[in-house]
Amino acid sequence: MARHTPQTHDEILAAAARRFAVTGYRGTSLQDIAREVGCSKATVLYHFAGKDALLAELLAQPLAVLRELDERLAPLGGAEARRVGAEGFVDLAVRFRREIALLRGEFPELLAQPTFAHVQAMSERLIAALTGHTGRLADRITALVLLAGISEACAEFADVAEDELRPALLAVARRALAPLDPVDND
Amino acid sequence: MARHTPQTHDEILAAAARRFAVTGYRGTSLQDIAREVGCSKATVLYHFAGKDALLAELLAQPLAVLRELDERLAPLGGAEARRVGAEGFVDLAVRFRREIALLRGEFPELLAQPTFAHVQAMSERLIAALTGHTGRLADRITALVLLAGISEACAEFADVAEDELRPALLAVARRALAPLDPVDND
DNA sequence: TCAGGGGCTGACCGATCGGTCAGGCATGCT
DNA sequence: AGCATGCCTGACCGATCGGTCAGCCCCTGA
Structure with missing residues (x-):
């Protein structure tokens, strides 16, 4: 049953990503992951400090890009903040849509943990950027609809090719944000 | 500790709605609900057949409206389907945003249960309606961004007044859907 | 040949989950 | 008074969770 190969670490990580994407972080037990790899639960915990360490390693790269x-x-404002924010987030979401999928709906609870406190702060700044820092409620609503919608769409259409998903999402974002700052061109 | 009043049923329901909205369905135990009410866990299960029965009763009204x-x-197509679908869903989401909030991200898992199978079918038909039944992938992406984004925004802005939330969401929806069918006017 | 160590395991732990059950305690009808 | 009924409870159940631990197996190098 055992693989006896040093690449078990990566196999566990891949299996965890697959299971998390299907049944969510909470809905996936270490047993499930171990079963998928074909090893024991103790092996999973030999390679990773805990269940949360698994998630942290899976999210390390997308979080770095988000940061x-x-x-x-940070230094941007107005229409430029909106444009860079929208394009940057669409790019991030499309590139890491599998990682987004495995958070599916557990964003609020997971981000409430102190480990991910900075993520919440970043997403609030991202929303502010998408509004062009107007601070208007209607604009913040628009920005949140986009962020949440794009995330969910990326999770749902995880199997769609990047070059098909990205332009569609960019188009939606541009349409939704278009009238926020009429001075904007390009 | 006991209330000895026949309205315990409603108190439990209200407490469950409050806890679900904060910690989610899975993240809330029957103990949590009982503690908030000030009764025992057994009392909760005396008034409700199970945890799922609690959720079902909380969702009964919004699901009826969705149906x-x-x-x-059903009989609509093209631009009219898009308009009615968008307005109808925004209205639904705003009216029942507290119920949506308590599903926060657990939509995929909960709707996967056979109990809510028809809900998934309905949401797929709603997406089809929002695309005007074009079947194009880009349109389906747009529709999903809207559905998921509006749901999340309603959950997030649960404290915002209806007449402030609704027009903002309608505006986003109209902007995002605008170019789908250029024949459409109004 | 044999000691050492990395990789892995079964057995086990305490905590918590949703749910069951027999019984207590008022209240109201006969 | 006696009985039934509705409401509620503590104690308990089996299952499952994340995590720990002593020890086994096998490869490697001295």
Whole structure:
């Protein structure tokens, strides 16, 4: 039953990603992951400090990219913040749609944990950027509809090719954000 | 500790709605609900057949309205289907945003249960209606962005007044759907 | 040849879950 | 008074969760 190969670490990670994407983080037990890999639950916990460590490793790369977008957005304002924010987030969501899928709906609960507190702060700044920092409620509603909608669409259409998903999402974002700042062209 | 009043049923229901909205359906235990009511867990299960019965009763009304929208949508096509679908769903989401909030992200898992199989079918028909039944992938992506985004926005802005939330969401929906069928006017 | 260590395991732990059950305690009808 | 009924409870159940631990197997290098 045992693989006796040092790549077990990666196999566990891949299996966890698959299971999380189907049944969610909470809905997936270490037993489930172990069964999919073909090893024991203890082996999973030998390679990873805990269930949360598994999730953290799976999310490390997309979170790093999100942080980069956050920093890129910091000095921007108005129409440019909106454009860069929208394009940056669509790109992020499309690239890491499998990782987004495995968070499916557990965003609120998981982000409430102190481990991911900075993520919540970043997403709030992203929403502010998408409004062009107007602070108007209607604009914030629009921005949230886009962020949540794009995330869910990426999770749902995980099997669709990037170059088919990305332009469609960009088009929706542009349409939804279009009238926010009429000065904007391009 | 006991209330000894026949309205315990309603108190449990209200407490469950409050807890579900904060920690989600899965994240809320019968103990949590009982503690909030000030009764024992056994009392909760005396008034309700099970945890799922609690959820079913909380969702009964919004699901009935969704079914009504589904029937209203059945004979429609093209631009009219899109308009009625968008307005109907925004109205539904705004009216029952507290119920939507308590599903927060658990939609996929909960709707996967056979109990809610018809809900999934209805939401697929709703997406088809929002595309004007074109069947194009880009249109289906747009529709899903809207459905998921509006749901999440309603959950997030549960405290915003209806007459502030509804027009903002309708505006986003109209903007996002606008170019789908250029023949459409109004 | 044999010691050492990395990889892996079954057995086990305490906690918590949803749910069951027999019985207590008022109240109201006969 | 006696009985039935509705409401509620503590104690308990089996299942499952994430996580721990002592020890086994096998490969490697001295």
